[in-house]
Amino acid sequence: MTTPPHPDGATLTEYADGALRHEERARVDAHLASCRECQDVVDDFRRIRLAARQLPPLAAPGHAWTRVERALQTEGAPRTFRRWTWFAIAAVSVIAAAGSLKLLDARRQRTQAAPVAAAEVPTAQSIEEELRQAEQHYQNAISGLEQIADAEKGSLDPQVASTLEKNLVVVDQAISESRAALKAQPSSEPAQASLLESFKSKIALLEDTVALINEMRRRPASSDASAGLKRKGI
Amino acid sequence: MTVSTTDSAESAPPELVARCQAGDVDAFAELYSRYASRIFSLATRMSGSSQTGEDLLQEIFLQAYRKIASFKGDAALGTWLYRLALNHCLDFVRSRHARMDKVTDTIGDADFSRVPVARRDTPVERIDLERAVQQLPEGCREVFVLHDVEGYEHKEIAAMLGIAEGTSKSQVFKARMKLRALLT
Numbered sequence: 044m045t046t047p048p049h050p051d052g053a054t055l056t057e058y059a060d061g062a063l064r065h066e067e068r069a070r071v072d073a074h075l076a077s078c079r080e081c082q083d084v085v086d087d088f089r090r091i092r093l094a095a096r097q098l099p100p101l102a103a104p105g106h107a108w109t110r111v112e113r114a115l116q117t118e119g120a121p122r123t124f125r126r127w128t129w130f131a132i133a134a135v136s137v138i139a140a141a142g143s144l145k146l147l148d149a150r151r152q153r154t155q156a157a158p159v160a161a162a163e164v165p166t167a168q169s170i171e172e173e174l175r176q177a178e179q180h181y182q183n184a185i186s187g188l189e190q191i192a193d194a195e196k197g198s199l200d201p202q203v204a205s206t207l208e209k210n211l212v213v214v215d216q217a218i219s220e221s222r223a224a225l226k227a228q229p230s231s232e233p234a235q236a237s238l239l240e241s242f243k244s245k246i247a248l249l250e251d252t253v254a255l256i257n258e259m260r261r262r263p264a265s266s267d268a269s270a271g272l273k274r275k276g277i
Numbered sequence: 278m279t280v281s282t283t284d285s286a287e288s289a290p291p292e293l294v295a296r297c298q299a300g301d302v303d304a305f306a307e308l309y310s311r312y313a314s315r316i317f318s319l320a321t322r323m324s325g326s327s328q329t330g331e332d333l334l335q336e337i338f339l340q341a342y343r344k345i346a347s348f349k350g351d352a353a354l355g356t357w358l359y360r361l362a363l364n365h366c367l368d369f370v371r372s373r374h375a376r377m378d379k380v381t382d383t384i385g386d387a388d389f390s391r392v393p394v395a396r397r398d399t400p401v402e403r404i405d406l407e408r409a410v411q412q413l414p415e416g417c418r419e420v421f422v423l424h425d426v427e428g429y430e431h432k433e434i435a436a437m438l439g440i441a442e443g444t445s446k447s448q449v450f451k452a453r454m455k456l457r458a459l460l461t
Contacts, residue, residue: 053443053448087457094401095425101407103317107331108309113340115302118342 048072049081059088217241285341294354297345309338311357316362322422325411331337333369367437370419401460409459413452420445421452 050071058071059061075082221238222232296304316337321330341358345370348357355407413421423429423437438445 052454053446056450056453083459084454088453090401091406091453091456091460092425094403094406095410095421096428098403098407098426100314101318101321101327101330103334104327104331107313107317107334108306110331110335111308112307114301114335114339115305115342118339126444182321243339 049078055081055084055087059085060092214241291350294345294348294350297342298348302436305338305342308341308358312358313338315355315359319359319362319422319427322410322426323370323419325413325415325418325428327340329369333362336364337407340365363437371438373415405460406456409456412459413455417448417455420448424449425453430437 049055054067054071058068063071071081075085075242147270218238219243225238292302297308313334317330317334320324320333320337321327324330324333337358341361346359348354352360374452410418410422410426420434420438423434424431429437431442431449434440435442440448
């Protein structure tokens with residue numbers, strides 16, 4: 044006696060879910076009685092489905108609320124936590140710096156993507172001015188962070204604070220090197236890109252730091268936030 | 278203020294709804310603490326990435342903040358929020374599919390490998406399944422999440438994603454076969 048052809052995938056799926064009509068189910072039953080392979084597939088499908096239904100909710104990252112709250116404030120929502128106001132100010136500074144850098148990036152991409160009219164070609168002076176403005180925003184963000192760090196030293200775990208400090212040194216060094224390269228070759232696009240990337244790294248670090256301090260204030264022994272920094276690979 | 282991410286099974290009290298509708302961010306933080314985990318789970322599993330899930334979570338709560346004034350109380354607030362989240366995730370999935378056009382992938386013979394899962398009597402470990410779901414290809418992952426995790430019927434999924442009911446079934450089959458191989 045030959046084994047009848049395997050049911051198609053959709054039929055096996057429906058069978059495992061108990062969703063087939065009587066006649067079709069009987070046909071699959073008959074096939075499974077003589078086909079161990081399909082029976083194994085059905086058994087596995089049922090185990091997978093059962094486990095899928097029982098998957099527990101995933102915990103949202105601790106810093107996710109900070110992002111939501113920041114977005115709400117951008118929407119014009121009133122700030123609710125007076126004691127957090129200055130964190131928000133620092134965050135806004137960081138966002139401003141990031142926004143400025145995005146403008147620069149967009150401009151760079153436009154100039155790389157296609158030739159543009161002569162009037163739109165950025166001059167060395169205009170790029171230099173934009174870089175200077177970006178750096179100003181960046182310095183503002185640093186000032187905000189320093190205010191937080193000075194007043195909130197006790198909130199940070201010493202080991203985490205030490206890691207942050209080391210990361211800041213690394214990023215600052217990258218910025219110095221990029222700046223030196225740009226000074227030597229002001230029109231060098233790789234040097235400009237390198238400086239922008241270094242700024243972005245610093246901004247990302249600042250954003251994480253603000254979130255971390257927020258988190259530490261809420262949960263002094265938070266591991267999520269410091270894990271977030273590690274995930275960034277900084 | 279501490280904002281935990283533990284969902285509450287209780288429905289949101291009417292005064293919380295009223296405060297949210299009045300633009301009270303404190304109330305919104307409470308709403309977030311009730312439902313963030315549920316929505317983050319949906320967004321992460323549908324997108325296949327916790328980073329994207331976090332982005333979607335932010336967008337969903339921002340959208341909820343913008344739209345909560347229109348909440349009439351016809352359904353529980355949690356149901357309204359979940360529906361909003363699901364629609365947002367579906368928009369994300371649809372836009373991605375429009376680019377990648379993967380949802381209509383056919384199932385090749387290679388996908389129907391009949392290699393059995395080794396330890397048949399042991400339950401599937403949740404943590405292994407969670408990781409494996411993230412490794413599923415786009416297209417079949419979303420359908421699998423909607424069907425096997427969220428419990429929607431093929432007919433509903435077909436309507437949500439604009440695909441044929443048979444495609445939904447085929448995608449669940451494809452996903453389960455891939456998971457079967459990943460969990461071996």
